Amino acid sequence: MSAAVSPRQVVIVGASLAGLRAATALREAGFTGRLTIVGAERHAPYDRPPLSKQFLTADVPADTALPVPDGLRARWLLGRAAVRLDPYRRVITLADGMRLPYCGLVIATGAAARSGVVDGEPGPEQGVFTLRGRDDAAALRAALTPGRRLLVLGAGFLGGEVAAAGRALGLDVTLVESGAVPLERAVGAEVGAFVGTLHREKGIDLRTGTTVTEFGTGPDGRLKGVRLADDQLLAVDVAVLALGAAPATGWLAGSGIEAVGGVPTDSRLRALFPDGTTVPGVVAAGDAARVPQPLADGAAPALGHWAGAAEQGAAAARTLLLGDAAPAFAEVPSFWSDFHGVRLRSVGLPGLADTVKVHECDRGARRVEASYHLDGRLIGALTIGRTSRLAAYRRTLAEYTPR
Amino acid sequence: MQITVDLNTCESHGSCVFAAPEVFSFDDDDHLQYEAEPDDGLRAVAEKAAASCPVRAITVVPAS
Numbered sequence: 001m002s003a004a005v006s007p008r009q010v011v012i013v014g015a016s017l018a019g020l021r022a023a024t025a026l027r028e029a030g031f032t033g034r035l036t037i038v039g040a041e042r043h044a045p046y047d048r049p050p051l052s053k054q055f056l057t058a059d060v061p062a063d064t065a066l067p068v069p070d071g072l073r074a075r076w077l078l079g080r081a082a083v084r085l086d087p088y089r090r091v092i093t094l095a096d097g098m099r100l101p102y103c104g105l106v107i108a109t110g111a112a113a114r115s116g117v118v119d120g121e122p123g124p125e126q127g128v129f130t131l132r133g134r135d136d137a138a139a140l141r142a143a144l145t146p147g148r149r150l151l152v153l154g155a156g157f158l159g160g161e162v163a164a165a166g167r168a169l170g171l172d173v174t175l176v177e178s179g180a181v182p183l184e185r186a187v188g189a190e191v192g193a194f195v196g197t198l199h200r201e202k203g204i205d206l207r208t209g210t211t212v213t214e215f216g217t218g219p220d221g222r223l224k225g226v227r228l229a230d231d232q233l234l235a236v237d238v239a240v241l242a243l244g245a246a247p248a249t250g251w252l253a254g255s256g257i258e259a260v261g262g263v264p265t266d267s268r269l270r271a272l273f274p275d276g277t278t279v280p281g282v283v284a285a286g287d288a289a290r291v292p293q294p295l296a297d298g299a300a301p302a303l304g305h306w307a308g309a310a311e312q313g314a315a316a317a318r319t320l321l322l323g324d325a326a327p328a329f330a331e332v333p334s335f336w337s338d339f340h341g342v343r344l345r346s347v348g349l350p351g352l353a354d355t356v357k358v359h360e361c362d363r364g365a366r367r368v369e370a371s372y373h374l375d376g377r378l379i380g381a382l383t384i385g386r387t388s389r390l391a392a393y394r395r396t397l398a399e400y401t402p403r
Numbered sequence: 404m405q406i407t408v409d410l411n412t413c414e415s416h417g418s419c420v421f422a423a424p425e426v427f428s429f430d431d432d433d434h435l436q437y438e439a440e441p442d443d444g445l446r447a448v449a450e451k452a453a454a455s456c457p458v459r460a461i462t463v464v465p466a467s
Contacts, residue, residue, distance in 0.1 A: 336416060343414075347421070388432075390420075
């Protein structure tokens with residue numbers, strides 16, 4: 001279990017940021033064996049954050065391809081999803097029946113957008129979007145033509161970014177949020193209200209404390225409107241469901257790994273069976289993984305952050321090569337979101353706080369500095385227009401070791 | 404070691420400041436300041452900073 005038997009054949013399932021970082025780190029650490037990267041999408045690795053930002057608004061869609069380092073010497077199996085894992089025989093099966101044996105496996109299958117908004121009823125086939133991958137973004141981009149009426153359901157980070165992009169493109173935008181202010185659970189009421197004001201100042205019709213109860217479809221099958229919980233009807237042409245994401249771990253059914261909210265791992269990113277023993281030769285990274293956070297006293301919240309995927313990919317690869325000699329994963333989580341020309345930036349785990357202290361909240365200058373505390377201890381910090389203030393918070397958070 | 408940052412690409416994400424505060428910092432307006440020729444002992448953190456940049460604006464070249 002702890003042995004670092006040098007693997008000869010490593011398979012990475014997931015050809016996105018975490019998977020590519022794992023592959024790169026394996027080669028940098030001297031792995032000379034066979035390396036296979038499996039991707040369900042037909043695309044080579046690409047970056048996700050621009051998809052809800054520059055990709056939607058630029059005249060020419062931003063190129064989000066991630067550079068693949070020279071000398072990676074990987075076999076790429078793209079457009080081919082993994083459908084089954086047998087951790088005892090150490091074999092992965094792909095959708096086309098191909099069987100891939102491994103000595104070491106990196107699970108980096110990411111997450112999929114949540115959909116199915118109204119009691120599991122499918123909405124209209126045309127005009128309702130989710131946004132996760134590059135194909136989703138391209139389809140949405142084509143639908144966001146000026147003059148159309150856009151409805152975004154969910155005023156979280158993704159929803160806020162899509163609504164802002166829609167406004168920048170000249171659409172009428174309604175943003176529907178079930179909470180009292182956007183992002184209340186993630187950043188607290190005061191910062192959430194600041195974000196809400198920002199949306200309204202930019203001409204977005206923000207409706208809080210309500211939700212969509214019904215989609216209306218025209219005779220041509222196209223979306224024509226929605227009904228809100230207060231029975232109001234809104235005419236809309238395009239709707240985006242921004243309701244969060246769920247780890248893409250369905251292919252692990254039957255493997256013995258219970259991936260509720262992500263593949264559970266130990267502090268070195270080794271996948272765990274429900275009894276707490278490690279799955280031999282298997283590590284997990286990125287949005288598909290649920291990694292213990294020292295800041296949360298070892299609890300493992302699902303995060304889904306770019307930096308986490310990048311760092312965990314590399315750390316998981318080191319564990320495959322070094323076993324117990326690999327350092328425990330202890331990066332301070334960090335996250336950003338861009339909308340209306342401002343950047344919200346956070347470190348730590350603000351969403352777990354019981355107390356928020358707002359040190360600066362200047363609407364005119366568009367500057368915010370807030371710190372987040374749990375049981376009297378710093379657990380996170382957030383800034384808008386004040387990234388310069390975050391490094392000191394991060395240093396404090398990095399010094400924290402669980403009791 | 405020579406560090407270059409493409410300031411046209413830089414979006415002031417701050418990841419480099421987190422990874423290598425000895426090399427990178429911000430002024431009060433979130434404009435990046437950095438040491439172009441830091442000590443070679445900072446190589447590991449500088450490379451970590453380059454890898455952590457979401458827009459890949461940082462290049463680290465070893466001293467020749």
